[in-house]
Amino acid sequence: MVAQDMINRNPCTPDEMRAANPTDSHGTQTNLQRTILDVLIDQACEDGQETSSESWEELRGALAEGITYPWFFRQQ
Amino acid sequence: MVLPTAVITPSSALPLIVRPAGDTCNLRCSYCYLGAAVDTPLRVMSEDCLKTITREASELASKVEFLWHGGEPLLAGTPFFETALDFQRSTPRTQFTNYIQSNGTLIDDEWAGIFAQGKFQVRLSLDGPHFVHDRYRTHRSARGSQHEVTRAIELLQHAGINPAVSCVITEDSVPYVGDIYHLLRELNISKASFLPAFVHVNGRVLPPTLSPEGYARAYTQLFDLWAEDTTGMSVRELEGIVSGMLGRPTGDCTFTGTCATAVRVEADGSVYPCELHVGERAELYGQIGVEPLSHILARRYTGRVGRLCTTLVPDECRKCQWYSLCHGGCYAAYMDRSDGTKFYYYCEARKQLFSHIRQRMAPVKITRPG
Numbered sequence: 229m230v231a232q233d234m235i236n237r238n239p240c241t242p243d244e245m246r247a248a249n250p251t252d253s254h255g256t257q258t259n260l261q262r263t264i265l266d267v268l269i270d271q272a273c274e275d276g277q278e279t280s281s282e283s284w285e286e287l288r289g290a291l292a293e294g295i296t297y298p299w300f301f302r303q304q
Numbered sequence: 305m306v307l308p309t310a311v312i313t314p315s316s317a318l319p320l321i322v323r324p325a326g327d328t329c330n331l332r333c334s335y336c337y338l339g340a341a342v343d344t345p346l347r348v349m350s351e352d353c354l355k356t357i358t359r360e361a362s363e364l365a366s367k368v369e370f371l372w373h374g375g376e377p378l379l380a381g382t383p384f385f386e387t388a389l390d391f392q393r394s395t396p397r398t399q400f401t402n403y404i405q406s407n408g409t410l411i412d413d414e415w416a417g418i419f420a421q422g423k424f425q426v427r428l429s430l431d432g433p434h435f436v437h438d439r440y441r442t443h444r445s446a447r448g449s450q451h452e453v454t455r456a457i458e459l460l461q462h463a464g465i466n467p468a469v470s471c472v473i474t475e476d477s478v479p480y481v482g483d484i485y486h487l488l489r490e491l492n493i494s495k496a497s498f499l500p501a502f503v504h505v506n507g508r509v510l511p512p513t514l515s516p517e518g519y520a521r522a523y524t525q526l527f528d529l530w531a532e533d534t535t536g537m538s539v540r541e542l543e544g545i546v547s548g549m550l551g552r553p554t555g556d557c558t559f560t561g562t563c564a565t566a567v568r569v570e571a572d573g574s575v576y577p578c579e580l581h582v583g584e585r586a587e588l589y590g591q592i593g594v595e596p597l598s599h600i601l602a603r604r605y606t607g608r609v610g611r612l613c614t615t616l617v618p619d620e621c622r623k624c625q626w627y628s629l630c631h632g633g634c635y636a637a638y639m640d641r642s643d644g645t646k647f648y649y650y651c652e653a654r655k656q657l658f659s660h661i662r663q664r665m666a667p668v669k670i671t672r673p674g
Contacts, residue, residue, distance in 0.1 A: 271550065
């Protein structure tokens with residue numbers, strides 16, 4: 229269960245999310261992390277979906293805790 | 305016979321590879337798939353033809369993408385491209401995007417001004433440091449062109465244009481992949497693509513074609529360099545594979561099995577399949593100005609190349625675990641086995657690369673500091 233305040237601290241729109249530059253524990257974002265996140269944002273905001281959609285909120289919530297390999301492929 | 309109309313919805317972009325100077329080129333790159341055709345006397349596309357393409361494309365799609373290609377497209381001259389931009393402005397309801405692939409040797413301040421004015425997305429050919437690039441990308445005199453390309457990159461960057469780079473990987477450049485990648489970083493390149501050199505004549509693969517083993521070695525090393533890099537450099541093929549791994553589009557036509565959709569328009573207005581189908585040149589789709597562009601484009605699906613692209617994918621590809629990511633590769637690089645079946649030259653190499661990337665994605669964690 230993700231704490232609501234953690235979700236709220238997440239950026240609210242895809243552009244904000246991309247600009248927020250999510251990082252790994254070393255404080256830098258690698259090209260691979262950036263690419264994966266861009267793809268997940270695109271996936272969560274698929275055509276016709278509002279950014280308040282379930283998939284977008286799910287991504288925001290997951291990012292608050294940290295997402296890893298199993299989560300990437302769960303979305304397929 | 306009534307031809308079916310090409311399926312082009314108003315919202316989708318119509319891509320057209322246009323070669324305003326045909327095969328003609330001022331360089332003599334020894335691995336070029338055009339061969340001696342680059343010596344063809346220069347013949348630039350006429351204004352009438354350019355105007356007709358622009359108008360008819362704008363009638364078919366609300367977004368049109370011109371990929372200006374060659375030979376060397378800049379040989380068409382600055383007036384040609386100024387006219388092209390004028391024609392595009394005269395059809396304001398259509399959104400035009402201009403991409404240009406150039407060897408970079410002719411770029412000066414005047415060209416930079418036109419590219420900036422037309423918001424061109426410029427892609428230059430740069431194979432790496434001079435000892436890699438100048439081995440194959442030479443002038444007629446055998447003089448290398450690397451210095452001119454790096455000068456063009458700096459000139460464009462100074463003019464506010466961030467050129468992308470296309471980098472051909474030959475078998476000889478495999479040991480220098482690290483040097484190539486670091487050069488792109490030093491030059492502040494933000495977008496790059498890496499293409500395997502593939503030279504074949506009558507079914508025989510010739511040097512300096514990148515071997516499948518070389519492909520696996522070069523691309524896995526490139527992936528590792530790129531994956532850990534924090535500069536934000538975008539590498540089209542690698543990002544496409546990661547995207548495909550996550551069930552999203554891969555983008556590059558050699559991964560999507562959609563090569564039939566690409567057409568090239570020659571300087572005389574004749575329209576053919578993708579330029580890589582060198583052996584299929586006899587298949588003319590049509591002639592701009594003689595019949596409507598919509599009829600010409602319909603032949604992408606009914607013509608021989610279009611049918612081959614969708615029917616030639618080997619059965620073993622369709623059963624492969626990576627099929628949704630690869631779609632059988634590029635038809636132009638299909639080879640014959642002794643039993644008559646075909647295979648994609650880089651099939652095994654791609655499998656190695658895909659496995660490597662999947663393994664590299666496993667430990668990745670993305671968090672938002674909170």
